[in-house]
């Protein structure tokens with residue numbers, strides 16, 4: 257077997273919350289570190305509450321990002337507001353850092369009339385044109401060549417901006433991953449391809465997804481930069497995304513980033529991980545390495561964070577969340593017109609006829 | 625006879641075909657160790673090993689193309705596409721390769737295989753977990769399309785599909801995967817392809833459907849019966865090549881017909897059936913054939929109820945044919 261080049265894994269903060277020898281915190285105010293840590297904690301509060309809500313039948317579906325928060329929280333922080341993000345679905349921390357409100361996120365999950373997508377998509381398919389967050393689509397990998405295209409458009413419009421696509425390691429098996437990297441390479445598009453290698457694609461472990469030793473090495477074949485980073489190290493993620501951004505806007509082409517992390521949660525509310533992995537053997541080691549543990553230690557050592565503050569913050573998050581849920585539950589679903597709108601810019605005859613037929617049916621069914 | 629749900633019946637059919645024919649292999653995303661996200665391939669890897677039942681990388685065109693290669697060499701692949709909404713990356717392999725191989729090679733390289741995939745709405749799945757894409761594939765000559773409506777049907781039709789010498793797309797109505805239950809013999813049996821089933825005889829209106837909609841049609845027939853209208857309900861079972869004899873005979877008898885499907889109306893398979901039945905039975909019809917279908921929209925998360933054909937709407941269409 258051909259040996260792939262060994263690529264180093266970029267790391268700044270070790271698992272004990274200590275800076276590695278010779279490494280330094282990326283250039284950022286101390287308050288921002290605290291803010292990002294608080295965002296990670298907030299995402300956790302949301303994830304665990306929403307999971308319970310699904311179990312109670314109050315929402316249809318949910319996907320948690322427990323253990324992977326640093327990958328997307330750090331990435332969003334390293335980008336600029338004019339940069340576009342194409343998420344996959346497990347990156348809501350990035351949405352919050354960019355400015356999506358908790359209420360907007362919760363409204364999307366409920367698919368109510370406050371949802372920017374007009375209630376059309378399943379939970380976890382947020383997006384906001386105003387915030388340069390491209391609305392999520394379920395088919396895996398489709399966002400990768402799309403991201404290359406948007407990045408190329410930025411290049412020919414001579415903008416100081418980049419486009420970044422998030423995706424899981426499982427998604428690198430899709431043809432669209434290869435198409436996207438190839439196009440971005442050929443056109444030297446200012447794109448960043450951010451792979452969350454969280455070890456699992458539903459029940460399928462990394463080693464059954466690809467015979468390659470790692471994902472970053474796949475960049476070599478497309479003539480683009482490929483780098484690896486400790487995805488549970490917030491500082492290293494910020495640093496490596498900043499470097500990739502710099503490379504992109506300077507005209508030096510796209511970067512494939514492989515962030516090593518771990519999906520501590522189940523894939524979604526629909527699967528049972530105990531049927532395909534061992535909590536002790538598989539998950540156990542990663543629980544020690546997850547991003548909040550080491551940030552908590554780091555901030556504690558610096559005197560920037562205490563357990564008291566953490567408890568207060570979690571309580572505040574819980575309250576904000578419960579309020580948002582209450583609002584979402586009391587917000588009506590979108591008007592029925594939303595079923596027929598936005599197929600085209602205008603309704604053609606068949607949709608106009610079908611809409612009036614549905615109104616008649618709904619009246620007949622006592623639903624209107 | 626044990627009572628099985630549809631997943632159990634499909635799983636049982638796969639186990640039986642693995643046992644009888646060592647050339648049968650099954651694979652797909654999460655199909656191996658886990659036994660599939662709906663657990664249809666459960667236990668196959670454990671019993672028959674990783675060579676015959678395995679996980680695929682997430683790549684639908686890869687799954688279809690790989691199945692093509694296996695079939696060319698004489699194995700009998702039963703590939704799984706996790707959701708029919710995710711089959712489009714494999715469209716080229718299915719439409720240009722699998723459908724055409726026998727023809728373009730002068731009959732030298734047929735590729736008998738089965739691609740199983742869950743489909744359909746009514747589950748609050750939104751745009752990408754609700755689609756009924758069967759009609760896209762009906763437009764590609766060379767692929768059979770089979771859709772079972774209950775566990776007994778699913779087992780017999782799947783075993784016949786695996787036995788068939790042609791590529792078969794086997795669409796499984798996931799809405800009723802667990803809710804539909806039936807007495808299912810544990811022994812091997814086949815239900816012949818291209819034979820529709822008259823689920824209920826009647827004299828005034830022929831009601832045609834398939835998959836989960838078949839049950840909605842049965843409910844609609846009950847509603848109609850309460851109003852003194854006699855309905856003949858047909859479960860089409862095989863979409864391509866469909867059983868024209870049974871349809872013709874029923875339509876000639878009743879003189880009226882309603883076709884129901886979940887997919888959008890425009891270019892849905894109802895359009896093809898309606899055109900063909902009109903052409904062949906014009907002088908026997910008392911009214912134009914009606915369609916009750918999904919709207920010409922995408923499948924919206926918050927409007928599942930509004931989208932999905934229900935018995936009252938079907939009854940309305942039935943009355944349209946009676947009051948014409």
Ligand SMILES: Cc1ncc(C[n+]2csc(CCOP(=O)(O)OP(=O)(O)O)c2C)c(N)n1
Nearest residue numbers: 346394395396424425426427456457458710
């Ligand atoms: C084209 C396509 N095929 C299959 C699926 C079903 N599916 C949804 S998520 C998933 C696993 C993705 O794994 P990965 O890319 O590693 O992301 P992770 O869930 O680990 O974040 C699969 C197979 C899909 N959404 N789209």
Ligand SMILES: [Mg+2]
Nearest residue numbers: 424425456457
């Ligand atoms: Mg993954």
